[in-house]
Amino acid sequence: MRKKTLLDQKALWIMLIPVVAYFILFRYLPIAGILIAFKRYSPFRGFLESPWIGFQYFIQFVNSIYFYRVLRNTLLIGVYYIIFAFPIPILLALFLNNVTNSTLKKTYQTITLFPYFVSFVIIAGIVINMLSPSTGVVNRIRELMGLEPIYFMQEPKYFVTIYNLIRIFKESGYEAIVYLAALTTIDPTLYEAARCDGATKFQQLKHITIPAVIPAIVIMLLVRIGRIVSVSFEEVLLLQNSVNLEASEVISTYVYRRGLVGSDFSYATAVGLLETVVALILVITSNTLARRFKSETTLW
């Protein structure tokens, strides 16, 4: 039964007016605007006057050489991320959890978390300069070892590696916090009991710690897989140049290049819509799986 309340419905609705207006104008209207993917949009004619053309731009994109290229690059970056970058924060959290000295633990966490605060422009800038063939330290070290300099940013084959290394560097400390939070839910008496039974630290890790974080790992993994096509776009854009484009052009940067740089508004929106649909299906599937998994495990 509903409790009687003196709540002033009208006042709350009035409070929401600016919020709702904002979301309609800058969040929902752009979603409606996706319809220009099915029109030949011309800025001079405007949205309503531009003629409908159906799926022409979708067909044009799927038949172009870019379709395979951007799809491959997007998926490659995502898959490499899950294989190489995803496990690092887990390791970091498991190891941090084993540090008993709290000052040391805090120092480790402060250092590993710091890059998350620094903008991608700066991180990408530092990395690009460190990898420079003429003034970068990486090639300096190669030189000292008697090796030829490498134009890292100009070679498409290095792109995915560089991108993922940067993400490991920037985000591992942040992602580790989630796993650390899961680790704090472990009952400390479990460790005490294990120690009394003579379990080594490695055995404690294997039989107590890891089983406790597995739910968190599975959920984070599902979230990652759900986002696999939505490659974080600013980072890629910052590391791109005309020479490594072959490996670095992903769906979102392609939409930017065709739409905002090339003013191919309708075509770019069509490409973006394809991504949105695929991403939506992936996210909903992975969310459903994560929720089902959550309800089956007692820890989360």
Add this chain to the structure above:
Amino acid sequence: MKQPFGSDWIFNILVYCFLTAFCLVTLYPFVYTIAVSFSAPEAILLNQVVLTPVPPLSLEAYRTIFKYRPIWVGYANTLYYAVFGTAINLIFTILAAYPMSRKEFSGRKFMNVFISILMFISATGTMIPLYLIVRNLGLLDTRLSLLIVFAAFPFYIIILRSFFETVPEEMIEAARIDGASEYTILLRIVLPVSGAALATIGLYYLINRWNGFFWAMVFINDPDKQPLQVVLRELIIMAQTAQEMDAGLSKANTNAEAIKYSAIVVSILPIGVIYPLVQRYFVKGVTLGSIKG
């Protein structure tokens, strides 16, 4: 206590080695940047810097950067966007979260769906229409565009709503009986007990405002209105790329090299100073989000 001492010893070594190595690798790019920024220009050109500044130490890079106007214009703009942008973010987020957090509010269900749906829409899909809307509204090249287009993020509204829900209903109902309006309740009861949550969410918004570059680059062409990140991108990334493409190995301009590294140091500095103070709110935020996320 009896323990198989030997294997724990190996385990501990492994833990500390991994963590120490990870921290050193994390710190290295920053140490290297600082080292280059203080090194002699000739040493930079000959690519001799590896870990520590190469003498004779030089402040030339900093002298140049202090006279380099675009950086400071960018700084001032970023401060403007950060202060007013975060204020707008917090106001919109609070105004949305409070009504949504009241169980007796008639629009609660609608608003939850209205806000939550947006978290499933990828930004790539709406990139072009959003740009066209901003352009048609005549907001391109205005500071207002950046402030208002990103006035609130659905995710943080949901987090703050969940937090507001934990404020005891009896306390709020008692105030209503005393004749307090919803605005008074929000300002006098709900907000004062939500300090930590507001600090955390404000911090996330602030970082977004401080570090964001893409939409600033798209919306704003006027150099007098561009934030620091856009200026830095041109100075550090575009310049380096152009240099590698055109001149190849041989030519690098002393001044340009020096400017790059001192610019990085100058722009990280405030983050480095504030970071230790706000770190705990940040850590709290991740767990705050994972409760309902």
